[in-house]
Amino acid sequence: RDFNERCAQCSEVNWGLTDGGRFYCRSCHNVTERTREVVNTDFITNSRVQTISKGARKQENNDGVCEWYICEGFQLVLKKQAEALEALGVCPQMKDEILCNFWRCYLQKSKQAYCKRPAGETVKALSACESSTDVDSDPERPSVLHLLSLSESEGDLQTDCSFASSVSKVSESTSVYSGSVDGSLYLMKNQKEQLRMTMPMTLSFCYMALLWLREPITLSELLRFVVEGHIPYLNVFQHFPEKMKLCGLDLRIFCVESWPVYEEVFNKMHELAAFLGLPRFPDITDSCFLHPDVLCMKYLMEANLPDELHNWTCRVVKKIGIGEVDFLTLMPGNKSTRKVKYDVLAAAVIVVVLKLLFLLDDRYEWLLSEFAEERNKNNTEGGPYFEFKKWYEVVKQSLDVEQKKLDEERAKYLWRCEKPLFYSVKNKSKVLKRRQMVVNLQNQFGKLSGSVQRAEKPNPSSFQLRWSEENTDGSCFHGHSLKGVLQEKCGLLTAMNPDYWLCTVKLCNEKLCGHLAHYREVEFPQSYHFVLGLFSFLLRIQPSYIHDEVCMVEHKLFNKKLYKKLKYNTVLRK
Numbered sequence: 001r002d003f004n005e006r007c008a009q010c011s012e013v014n015w016g017l018t019d020g021g022r023f024y025c026r027s028c029h030n031v032t033e034r035t036r037e038v039v040n041t042d043f044i045t046n047s048r049v050q051t052i053s054k055g056a057r058k059q060e061n062n063d064g065v066c067e068w069y070i071c072e073g074f075q076l077v078l079k080k081q082a083e084a085l086e087a088l089g090v091c092p093q094m095k096d097e098i099l100c101n102f103w104r105c106y107l108q109k110s111k112q113a114y115c116k117r118p119a120g121e122t123v124k125a126l127s128a129c130e131s132s133t134d135v136d137s138d139p140e141r142p143s144v145l146h147l148l149s150l151s152e153s154e155g156d157l158q159t160d161c162s163f164a165s166s167v168s169k170v171s172e173s174t175s176v177y178s179g180s181v182d183g184s185l186y187l188m189k190n191q192k193e194q195l196r197m198t199m200p201m202t203l204s205f206c207y208m209a210l211l212w213l214r215e216p217i218t219l220s221e222l223l224r225f226v227v228e229g230h231i232p233y234l235n236v237f238q239h240f241p242e243k244m245k246l247c248g249l250d251l252r253i254f255c256v257e258s259w260p261v262y263e264e265v266f267n268k269m270h271e272l273a274a275f276l277g278l279p280r281f282p283d284i285t286d287s288c289f290l291h292p293d294v295l296c297m298k299y300l301m302e303a304n305l306p307d308e309l310h311n312w313t314c315r316v317v318k319k320i321g322i323g324e325v326d327f328l329t330l331m332p333g334n335k336s337t338r339k340v341k342y343d344v345l346a347a348a349v350i351v352v353v354l355k356l357l358f359l360l361d362d363r364y365e366w367l368l369s370e371f372a373e374e375r376n377k378n379n380t381e382g383g384p385y386f387e388f389k390k391w392y393e394v395v396k397q398s399l400d401v402e403q404k405k406l407d408e409e410r411a412k413y414l415w416r417c418e419k420p421l422f423y424s425v426k427n428k429s430k431v432l433k434r435r436q437m438v439v440n441l442q443n444q445f446g447k448l449s450g451s452v453q454r455a456e457k458p459n460p461s462s463f464q465l466r467w468s469e470e471n472t473d474g475s476c477f478h479g480h481s482l483k484g485v486l487q488e489k490c491g492l493l494t495a496m497n498p499d500y501w502l503c504t505v506k507l508c509n510e511k512l513c514g515h516l517a518h519y520r521e522v523e524f525p526q527s528y529h530f531v532l533g534l535f536s537f538l539l540r541i542q543p544s545y546i547h548d549e550v551c552m553v554e555h556k557l558f559n560k561k562l563y564k565k566l567k568y569n570t571v572l573r574k
Helices: 070-087 093-109 168-174 183-188 199-213 219-227 250-254 262-276 292-302 309-320 342-358 364-378 388-412 425-449 526-539 543-557 559-573
Strands: 015-017 022-025 031-035 486-489 492-495
Touching: 070 093, 070 199, 070 250, 093 199, 093 262, 183 250, 199 219, 199 262, 219 262, 219 342, 292 309, 292 342, 292 526, 309 342, 309 543, 342 364, 342 526, 342 543, 364 388, 388 526, 526 543, 543 559
Parallel strands: none
Antiparallel strands: 015 022, 022 031, 486 492
């Protein structure tokens, strides 16, 4: 009551106290550095508790194992992922402020913490919240949920809400096949109105925090860093403390045996932002890394395309208005705005520009290559003319090598973790013996075959394909000229190619079929398919998703012509 300063984040005056004595805002869950020591507690007798209290956790058993909850495990995963991103150069504010506040808000919205539960809920849900003034006074009362703070390596992220755990009969009957207190009930819960936490959602949390801070990491890069092992995700439960026993149904929740999928993480992030009721995200301006003009430059460099193409991508972005702040900035819960995939959108703009200049119909681009090859033979001044055919051969060779390397790494990946897993206590000894036997056999066969130990994973990089202009073999096309495909008209450079073919005349309903257009390789030219395959490798997504964005960009670019054509066809039918 004595602390009347306004919250720096939401400007509200609604403070509570954590166990550490720090003030936190009940409106936005922002925790300040201000602390308060309570010397005399007589004045709070017979009054409602306003502070966050630590309950009496169940004592450790003889094996040193403590009871723990599923949300504690997910919080530990988020903490490890945030630390990994911080090690990659992300702003420290992401873990201690943004991600931590998002997580607190999720716990409150999902009624797992920072909430007031109605009395009378059954113990079956393991979520009975009591409103007594003294949680520690009754030894038979449910203990308080303990969480490891995202901002502290040790200690608890405190909560207003107590969770049932010490009711022995219920706890034992519901957690026979689970190391956690609520593992079995967690999978049984029907949470249609709430977002149930999953491992892919941890990446959605991270991406949402990165997007809020406008960090220079796209979703495709985030997922690639996960696959390369720079961000904990696969077998992340190996980092759980020894006292958090993981077995049985817990493995169905935390054990991941598949690569994260772009669409799933992306859609869950938008659902999560709407569920949390977040306000409009910080504006994506032309100086941000996620702006199409900036991302187009990055992907042009990685795809080994001429720098002059950037002028054309900027013209397309400006003409169709996809570089506007309102189009790019995320507004959670606004169903009228389209969900922007920044990396896929930039790749689609490049594909559209290549179609504008080279047509990509398996004929026109090769004719232009022959013309550029002849000009390069006689060209003694300026940079060489860009040859699409030569670019195709150089990039395809490098792409095949990198794709083969990626396929081999995925095929050799060991999904089983070093830490043995067991689904029941009875099988624990058998699993440990079998695991030790496997390790011994692997070491023996390794010595006999003379197999080389796996090299350490390379340092993370934003670029997968690198091209140096210093190479004398002509494999870098960044400085090549587009004069062979351009002509000056009315003081402006325009494409010599007057034609353009659309991927589709009419877009599908994305909500019904999941795609704006259907992509079948046999129905499109090989040059177009190769370009899609190139960006599909760079972004690690299916070519069909890039094709969808290409169709969207085309319909924005040729909207007036398409409208006139559709209107003309309608008149003819009548």
